[in-house]
Amino acid sequence: MTSGQDRGGCPFSSTSSEADENRRGLQPARRDLLLGLAGGAIGLGLGSQARATPAGALLSGDDGTQDCQPFYGLRQSGVTTPQPAAALIASFDVLAEDRAGLERLFRTLTERIAFLMKGGEAAALDSRYPPPDSGLLGPMVFPDNLTVTVAVGASLFDDRYGLQKARPTRLISMEQFPNDALEAHLCHGDVVLQFCSNTAETNIHALRDILRRTPDVLALRWKIDGFLPPHTIKKLGKETVRNLLGFKDGTANLEASDETLMNTIVWASPNADEPVWTSGGTYQVIRVIRMFVEHWDRTALVEQQQIVGREKASGAPLTYANEHDAPDYAADPKGKRIPLTAHIRLANPRTPGTETSRILRRGYNYSRGLTDAGQLDMGLLFVCFQADLAAGFLAVQSRLNGERLEEYIKPVGGGYFFVLPGVQSRDDFFAEGLLRAAA
Amino acid sequence: MLDSRTTRLRLVLFGGAALLSFPPTVGGQAFGQADAAPIAPGAITITLTDAGCDPAKVGVAAGKTTFNIKNESKRAVEWEILKDVMVVEERENILPGFAQTLTATLDAGDYAMTCGLRSNPKGILTVAATSEAPAMPSPMDLVGPIAEYKVYVKGEVDVLVNETRKLTDAVKAGKLAEAQKVYAPAHQHYERIEPIAELFNDLDGSMDSREDDFEKKAEDPKFVGFHRLEKGLFTDKSTAGLTPIADKLMADALDLQKRIDGLTVAPKDVVGGAADLIEEVASKKITGEEDRYSRTDLWDFQANVDGAQKIVTLLNPLIVKQDPKLSARLHDNFAKVDVILAKYRTKDGGFESYEKLSDHDRTAFKGPVTALAEDLSALKGTLGVE
Numbered sequence: 001m002t003s004g005q006d007r008g009g010c011p012f013s014s015t016s017s018e019a020d021e022n023r024r025g026l027q028p029a030r031r032d033l034l035l036g037l038a039g040g041a042i043g044l045g046l047g048s049q050a051r052a053t054p055a056g057a058l059l060s061g062d063d064g065t066q067d068c069q070p071f072y073g074l075r076q077s078g079v080t081t082p083q084p085a086a087a088l089i090a091s092f093d094v095l096a097e098d099r100a101g102l103e104r105l106f107r108t109l110t111e112r113i114a115f116l117m118k119g120g121e122a123a124a125l126d127s128r129y130p131p132p133d134s135g136l137l138g139p140m141v142f143p144d145n146l147t148v149t150v151a152v153g154a155s156l157f158d159d160r161y162g163l164q165k166a167r168p169t170r171l172i173s174m175e176q177f178p179n180d181a182l183e184a185h186l187c188h189g190d191v192v193l194q195f196c197s198n199t200a201e202t203n204i205h206a207l208r209d210i211l212r213r214t215p216d217v218l219a220l221r222w223k224i225d226g227f228l229p230p231h232t233i234k235k236l237g238k239e240t241v242r243n244l245l246g247f248k249d250g251t252a253n254l255e256a257s258d259e260t261l262m263n264t265i266v267w268a269s270p271n272a273d274e275p276v277w278t279s280g281g282t283y284q285v286i287r288v289i290r291m292f293v294e295h296w297d298r299t300a301l302v303e304q305q306q307i308v309g310r311e312k313a314s315g316a317p318l319t320y321a322n323e324h325d326a327p328d329y330a331a332d333p334k335g336k337r338i339p340l341t342a343h344i345r346l347a348n349p350r351t352p353g354t355e356t357s358r359i360l361r362r363g364y365n366y367s368r369g370l371t372d373a374g375q376l377d378m379g380l381l382f383v384c385f386q387a388d389l390a391a392g393f394l395a396v397q398s399r400l401n402g403e404r405l406e407e408y409i410k411p412v413g414g415g416y417f418f419v420l421p422g423v424q425s426r427d428d429f430f431a432e433g434l435l436r437a438a439a
Numbered sequence: 440m441l442d443s444r445t446t447r448l449r450l451v452l453f454g455g456a457a458l459l460s461f462p463p464t465v466g467g468q469a470f471g472q473a474d475a476a477p478i479a480p481g482a483i484t485i486t487l488t489d490a491g492c493d494p495a496k497v498g499v500a501a502g503k504t505t506f507n508i509k510n511e512s513k514r515a516v517e518w519e520i521l522k523d524v525m526v527v528e529e530r531e532n533i534l535p536g537f538a539q540t541l542t543a544t545l546d547a548g549d550y551a552m553t554c555g556l557r558s559n560p561k562g563i564l565t566v567a568a569t570s571e572a573p574a575m576p577s578p579m580d581l582v583g584p585i586a587e588y589k590v591y592v593k594g595e596v597d598v599l600v601n602e603t604r605k606l607t608d609a610v611k612a613g614k615l616a617e618a619q620k621v622y623a624p625a626h627q628h629y630e631r632i633e634p635i636a637e638l639f640n641d642l643d644g645s646m647d648s649r650e651d652d653f654e655k656k657a658e659d660p661k662f663v664g665f666h667r668l669e670k671g672l673f674t675d676k677s678t679a680g681l682t683p684i685a686d687k688l689m690a691d692a693l694d695l696q697k698r699i700d701g702l703t704v705a706p707k708d709v710v711g712g713a714a715d716l717i718e719e720v721a722s723k724k725i726t727g728e729e730d731r732y733s734r735t736d737l738w739d740f741q742a743n744v745d746g747a748q749k750i751v752t753l754l755n756p757l758i759v760k761q762d763p764k765l766s767a768r769l770h771d772n773f774a775k776v777d778v779i780l781a782k783y784r785t786k787d788g789g790f791e792s793y794e795k796l797s798d799h800d801r802t803a804f805k806g807p808v809t810a811l812a813e814d815l816s817a818l819k820g821t822l823g824v825e
Contacts, residue, residue, distance in 0.1 A: 095806035129820030216772070216810035219802055 064198045067145035071117045073422040074280045075267065078149030078196055079385050080256040080360070085233050087196045087226035087364040088203035089286060089381065091189030091415065094156060096217040102161050103435055105191075105217045109150055110429040112213060116206045119143040132212065136205040146197040148206055150430050151284050151417035156190040166438040168268070168278050168418045170389045174285075177397055179406040186288055186413025189221045194284070194383070200225060222413065224288060226364025226381040240315060240323065244291050244365050244378050245408070247308050248315030251323050252348055254360045265392075266360045266385050268418075277433030280421030282385045285359075285393040288366070288413035291379035296408045307404045309342025317344065326350070346399045357395035359384040379409065389416060482507045482540065485552070485562070487516055487533070492554035492562035500569045501547040509538040512555050520564060521551040544574040575823030576757045581706045584753040589704045591749055592632045596696045599628035603692040607685035610668060613678045622672060623735035623789065626665050630742035631749070632699075633719065634712025639698055646691045649728070663687055666732075673732035709750055710824045714815035716747040721812050725804055727793040737790035741780050747815065748773050754822065761821045768814055775807035 067084075069077040096102040119142045122133035133141070157167040176182055193210070195203035203225070211218070232241050243249040254261055263269075270279040296304070305312055315323035319337040327338055329350055338345050348354070362385065367378040386392025393416075420430050482505040486493045489512045508518045510533040519529040520543060527550065528543040545566045552562035602625035609618035629636055629647060637643045644652075646664045653659035657670055663684050671681045723729055724740040751758070751769050759766045779800050783791040819825070 093802050093805075095803070126820055128823065128825055130816045212813065215813045216806045219805040219809070 065142040065144050066119075067198060068119070068143040069117060069145060069147045071114045072424060072426075074424060075282075075422045076147075076149050076419055077117070077422075078147035078194055079282055079284075079362070079419060080262050080266065081147060082236065082256075083228060083233065083362055083364075084145040084147075084196050084198045085228050085230040086198065086200045086203055087194065087228075087381065087383075088200070088207060088223065089192060089194050089226070089383075090207055090223045091153075091192045091221045092218045093221050094160075094190040094217060095219055096161075099161050099435070101217055103429075103431075105214060106150075106430040106432070106435070108213050109148075109193075109210065110423055112210050113148040113150070113206075114423070116141065116148060116209060117143055117146050134205055134208045134212075136201055136208070141205070142202075144198045144202040146195065146202050146206055148210075149194040149196075149284075149419055151192045151194070151419040152431070152434075153189050153192065153415055153417050155188060161438075163434065163438045166275050166277065166434050168281070168283070169272075169274050170283060171418050172389065172416060174415045177411065178401050179409070180411045183412050186222045186224075188415040189417075191218070192284070192286065192415065192417045194286075198230075200227070224366055224368070224381055224413075226366045228364055243363075243380055244293055244367075245296055245304070245308070247304075247310060247312055248323060249363070249380075250361055251310075251315055252344070254358060256360060262360070264387070265358050266387055268387050272387070275437055277437045278418070278421065282387060282419045283389045283392065284417045284419050285382070285384045285386070285389070286414040286417065287380075287382040287411050289380045289382050290377065290410045290412050292375070292408050292410070293378060294375050299408070306339050307341075307343060307408075309338045309344035318342070341404050343400070343403055343405050346403050347396055349399070354395075357391055359386045359392045359396060382414070385419070484509065485518070487512050487518065487555045489513060489555065491559040492552055495554070495560065495562045496565070497552070497562065498565045498567060499545070501545060501566050502569065502574045503542060503544045505540055505542045507538060507540050508533060510535055514555070516555045517553065519553040520545070521553065521561070522548065544577075546573070573760055576760070578706070580757055581710075581822070581824070584757070585704055585706055585709055587753050588709050588750060589702075591753075592635050592699060592704070595628045595632045596636075596692075596699050599625065599632075600692050600696050602628060603689055606668070607689045610672070610678050610681050610685040615672065615676065615678055618668075618678060619672050619733070622665075622669055622733055623730070623738040626669075626730075626735075627738045627742040629665065630739040631746040633743065633746060634708055634715050634750075635699060635702070635704065636695060637715075638702070638708065639695065642691050642695050642698070646688060646695070651728075664691070666730075669730060670732045673734075706824050707819065710754065710819050710822055713747040713750040713754075713818060714812065716743045716750075717808065717811045717815050719743050721805075721808050725801060725808065727796070730793070734792040734794055735790065736793040737780065737783050737796065741790065744773065744776055744780070747811070751815075751818075754818070757822055758818070765814060765817070765821060769811065772807040772811045772814070776804065776811070779803055 069081050071077065094102065094105065096105055119140070122135070122137070122139050122141050124131055124133065124139075137144075154167070154171050154173040157163045157171070173188060174182075193207070195206050197203050197206075207223075211220070228241050232239050240248040240251050254265060256262065266282050268274055268278045268281045268283070270276065301312060305318060309327075310317055310323075317325055317327040317338055320327060327345070327350070329338070329345060332338060335341070335345070340346075348358070362383045364381040364383070365378070366381045367376070369377055371377050384393055421433060423430055483497055483499060484507040485497065486509045506518075508530055510516055513535055515532050515534050517529060517531040518533060518539075518541070520527045527545070528541055530539045530541045533539050547566050547568035550564040550566060552564050554560065554562050602621060606618060606621045606625045609621060633647075636647070644664075647666070648662065648664055649666050650657040650659070650662055650670070653662045656662070657674075665688065667684050668681060668688065671677060671679075671684075720740060720743045724736055724743060727734070727736045729739050730736045751773070755766055758769070780790075782800065783795060785791060
């Protein structure tokens with residue numbers, strides 16, 4: 001495999017890398033690392049260039065349409081790669097009648113996603129036919145930083161396709177937490193596709209492209225769009241996105257570019273008791289968490305801050321000066337500085353034994369319409385990745401059960417999924433390892 | 440229409456980069472035919488001499504071929520393409536020293552050419568099967584299926600009129616139970632011929648609107664027709680006040696019958712009608728919004744499917760010729776839908792309430808229905824109908 005192929009034609013080939021990186025405003029240290037990657041280092045994914053691409057691209061006057069994330073690799077993009085501004089998550093029931101149909105589905109996904117993430121000319125047919133491309137991006141499909149990340153749910157491992165014995169050891173179906181009000185039509189799925197790109201239109205184009213080519217094997221189950229402020233994204237690393245409660249959210253998130261950390265916390269470990277095929281995958285948690293923003297907006301600031309544990313304006317932990325100050329909970333056992341019930345303290349108590357329950361969050365805001373009561377239906381499209389569901393999200397959420405914030409939030413949908421390992425070459429396809437393991 | 444003989448399915452790639460063509464698709468669909476490259480066959484020149492055809496053996500690819508026939512013999516000749524004893528194409532009275540062209544659309548097979556004098560040996564014309572799409576059906580090829588379809592539609596509208604009379608008579612006589620019983624059997628005949636019935640926008644509005652189409656919903660005085668009766672019969676459970684609505688519906692049904700009788704059915708409405716019916720299923724029948732008061736949605740689900748299947752059956756000889764795989768997929772997916780629907784058949788030939796439809800089957804419908812919608816959307820292109 002040449003490096004150019006590895007990256008699905010993304011502009012990171014060794015011959016053009018310098019120009020590209022200059023254009024993208026990458027720092028020398030990053031450039032060295034990237035050149036090292038381009039020179040054939042394997043197994044790194046492109047997490048190491050996290051948070052560098054979009055900022056540089058936009059600062060140099062580029063409109064971002066040619067931003068491109070790698071398709072081919074040991075791991076899929078869309079996990080540790082930088083978060084672009086727009087997301088769309090679509091969950092599907094698989095209708096394939098047998099294993100062969102399932103393989104056809106994964107091969108089709110592979111081909112389409114490889115094309116969509118790279119871009120190229122939109123094909124067309126005789127005008128008496130419906131055009132096979134929606135035309136949403138014009139005749140020349142541009143990558144626009146698109147990633148389409150393919151994951152599978154526990155239900156795919158039922159008796160339909162005989163995959164039971166190859167099921168990722170820790171993959172379970174999402175269960176109700178005490179504060180959840182899960183709606184059946186917003187939960188679970190055999191396959192989930194996470195589309196992320198610079199614009200909603202690019203995600204929609206990709207979704208419709210895939211739907212057109214999988215009519216008999218995929219049925220949409222639920223779908224939700226997410227967004228992040230583009231201006232803040234340009235300054236990611238220096239600035240943190242605010243959620244719809246108005247608080248900075250993600251200050252203490254893991255550094256996605258920290259390869260060692262990602263190998264420990266995020267990527268399924270080939271050394272663990274997991275099927276060999278899962279190497280390069282990760283567990284994905286998706287939670288549609290509605291926020292009662294009207295109620296929240298009518299809550300005193302001091303109370304909001306006590307509930308979250310941060311200053312609303314600066315994002316600093318309460319009684320600390322700066323957003324990124326690490327609160328010393330050991331010195332505050334009674335919660336005098338930061339209440340014991342504060343969200344940030346429950347989520348990450350920073351005690352020995354809770355290090356492994358860290359997760360890589362990659363959520364988005366969402367806004368849908370109105371509820372039956374005429375209130376705003378909006379909130380957090382929570383997404384996180386971890387190598388171990390129980391030690392990751394489940395541990396964090398169990399600490400959060402009963403938190404004061406629950407009065408203002410209500411998880412209504414989502415599910416647990418396993419992100420498939422990446423497609424390594426043009427001969428490979430999504431779930432090839434899984435299907436072989438189950439053969 | 441003129442072009443339909445000559446235009447063939449083609450994949451137009453803007454820059455011609457082959458790698459950007461479609462992958463094999465999961466459902467098949469029109470994209471699957473993308474390998475059918477355009478051909479613009481050069482004319483084959485055949486010179487007729489006193490001794491025969493030169494060349495005497497010609498091989499061409501199936502599809503359209505233009506022959507340039509030059510008469511260099513001393514007498515006026517006719518030139519024919521023969522399939523056994525049948526004349527497939529001919530040019531008569533080509534004068535000495537003149538040339539004529541003939542464009543023939545030929546299926547694969549062995550043919551003979553007449554070469555001037557009857558005593559001259561016949562030439563051999565071999566038409567090779569190609570991987571290219573076969574020639575588009577001609578407008579003439581569609582005449583038969585369209586005529587048959589009109590017979591079907593007329594038959595359906597005749598039954599519609601009879602059944603509607605039973606319904607409206609029962610309503611006007613205040614026979615609630617009887618009216619409830621004949622509602623679905625009557626309405627299904629409208630649903631079967633929807634592609635044609637919908638051509639009459641005014642009648643479609645007054646016969647088959649749903650309350651959603653009106654600002655005041657079910658209470659809107661403009662809400663009339665089948666579904667207004669349905670609401671009265673199944674939600675209000677009363678025939679009170681329905682007489683004017685019944686009278687209007689009966690008059691509309693008779694009007695529809697008359698208009699269909701005088702209608703010239705256009706190929707596009709038939710060929711495109713199959714897709715319209717399935718879109719109707721995909722967007723409305725699956726959700727159970729069609730017959731929300733009576734829950735007789737599965738009757739109309741089946742009726743839409745039957746209407747689409749009728750069109751496909753009539754066109755199938757042409758579809759098979761263009762794309763046998765498409766024909767097979769259509770057949771399979773119709774069969775899959777029918778199998779699921781059959782689970783809900785009642786002994787009297789009707790259907791269970793929509794509420795009995797399981798979540799599993801509602802999801803299971805989506806695969807074949809969506810695949811049908813995709814495949815039928817390609818039908819106009821496949822048959823060269825604009």
